[in-house]
Amino acid sequence: MIAFVNADLDIRKKPIFRNLNFTIQPGELVYIVGRSGSxxxxxxxxxxxxxxPVKGEVIVNGFSSRKIRKGKIAVLRRKLGIVFQDFRLLEDRNVYDNLAFVLKVTGTKHSLIKEKVMTALKEVGLEQAAKEMPQNLSGGEQQRVVIARALVGDPVAIIADEPTGNLDPETSIEILEYLKKINAKGISVIIGTHDYDLVRHHPSRTLMIKDMNLVECTIEPAPSGTCWHPVPKQAAVAS
Known part of the structure; x- marks a missing residue:
């Protein structure tokens, strides 16, 4: 479970969020929506x-931001898969070795590495690309490798920050469908995006950033010829 309890978040002493209180249950798919820079x-x-947080706490998979020691942060991160907008793949290693590197760093037994890597690549339809270099793949394929890398360590949650921000609309839908497939296995998926139309394609619980807080919202179609737009359901997020 993920929980924010009376949490204030600042960046370089600038207030970003105030008094966040909400939970994400195991196995949920949740969108965090808001404009760029929100x-x-x-x-x-x-x-x-x-x-x-500068105040309050964040609790993730039993670890509290108030109590966690520096050495335990690495333990927490091993149970989270991170998907970045800009891929962050190792360009001097092929696809297989990008995934295997994650397992080696976390101390996975050598005898298990090949099976885990190929299983993760199969989940995103890229087992045939195991020996390819990342720069030889399309943007959509590279993002699928990133998803496989996030999945290879058997995470309890996938955290995706603008995972389709550099992709065309058709490829964006494809990436979202892979994330939905992963979520169907019981893995929590938290997606940060400014693309409301993407959310409309696969609706799920949606939290919109507003006035340094979050509000539950639905994404509903606007009249023909205009954009999709979020409709808040309530003033603050219920836990």
Whole structure:
């Protein structure tokens, strides 16, 4: 379970969120929506404790931002899969070795590495690309590798920060469908995005950033010829 309890988040002493109180249950798919610069990345970074609240706490998989020791942050991150907008693949290693590197760093038995890597690549339809170099793949294929890398360590949650921000609309839907498939296995998926039309394609629980807080919202179609737009359901997020 993920919980924010009376949490204030700042960046370089600038207030970003105030008094966040909400929970994400195991196995949920949740969108965090808001315009660029609204604080989505800050919120997601707090889940893997790169940023900690200046007040209150964040609890992730039993670890509290108030109590966690520096050495335990690495333990927490091993149970979280992170998907970045800009891929962050190792360009001097092929696809297989990008995934295997994660397992080696976390101390996975050598005898298990090949099976885990190929299983993760199969989940995103890229087992045939295991020996390819990342720069030889399309943007959509590289993002699928990133999803496989996030999945390879058997995470309890996938955290995706603008995972389709550099992709065309058709490829974006494809990436979202892979994330939905992963979520169907019982893995929590938290997606930060400014693309309301993407959310409309696969509706799920949606939290919108507004006035340094979050509100539950639905994404409903606007009249023909205009954009999709979020409709808040209530003034604050219920836990």
């Amino acid at each position: 604080g989505k990345t800050t919120l997601l970074k707090s889940l893997y404790m790169e940023i900690k």
